[in-house]
Amino acid sequence: MLATMEVVDVLDRSEEIGQMIMDSDVFKEFYQSKQEMEENEEAQRLIHNFNKMKDQYEEVQRFGRYHPDYSTITKSIRSVKREMDMHESVARYKRAERNVQKLLDDISQSVAYSVSEQIKVPRNGMVFTDTGCSCGSGGGCGCS
Numbered sequence: 001m002l003a004t005m006e007v008v009d010v011l012d013r014s015e016e017i018g019q020m021i022m023d024s025d026v027f028k029e030f031y032q033s034k035q036e037m038e039e040n041e042e043a044q045r046l047i048h049n050f051n052k053m054k055d056q057y058e059e060v061q062r063f064g065r066y067h068p069d070y071s072t073i074t075k076s077i078r079s080v081k082r083e084m085d086m087h088e089s090v091a092r093y094k095r096a097e098r099n100v101q102k103l104l105d106d107i108s109q110s111v112a113y114s115v116s117e118q119i120k121v122p123r124n125g126m127v128f129t130d131t132g133c134s135c136g137s138g139g140g141c142g143c144s
Helices: 005-023 023-037 043-067 070-086 088-115
Strands: 133-135 141-143
Touching: 023 043, 023 088, 023 133, 043 070, 043 088, 043 141, 070 088
Parallel strands: none
Antiparallel strands: 133 141
16 A cells, blocks of 8 residues: 555554543553552562463363362462452552553544444454354353
8 A cells, every 4th residue: 555645644643642542541540550560569479379370270271170170270260360359459450451441442433433333343342253253251152
């Protein structure tokens, strides 16, 4: 594609929108909460524990209920995740992350609908596919 002045103008404006997002209170809250979480030793310990447990959980999921530690690991991952999610700095970060995602979703929708109301816009970080297939968090997939 040849770069026309129109394309260059659109790219410049998209950079302006990106800068406006980064200057927004929503993004500043996200960035600050991320830094606080990364500097919090307890939060980092909980995240590390969760990631270790997640590796074990993924190994158990390969075999499902037939794995000898299936019940133990499944219960443990829930407990460790809950403990991590309940930590104040992690919870604050996740709230801020959702707020940034909502802002980005709203901007995407506004841009898309300014072109046509028929354009499908991803919401909550979800991406559309035309296959009609979906996979659940439990690993079960199906097509409609």
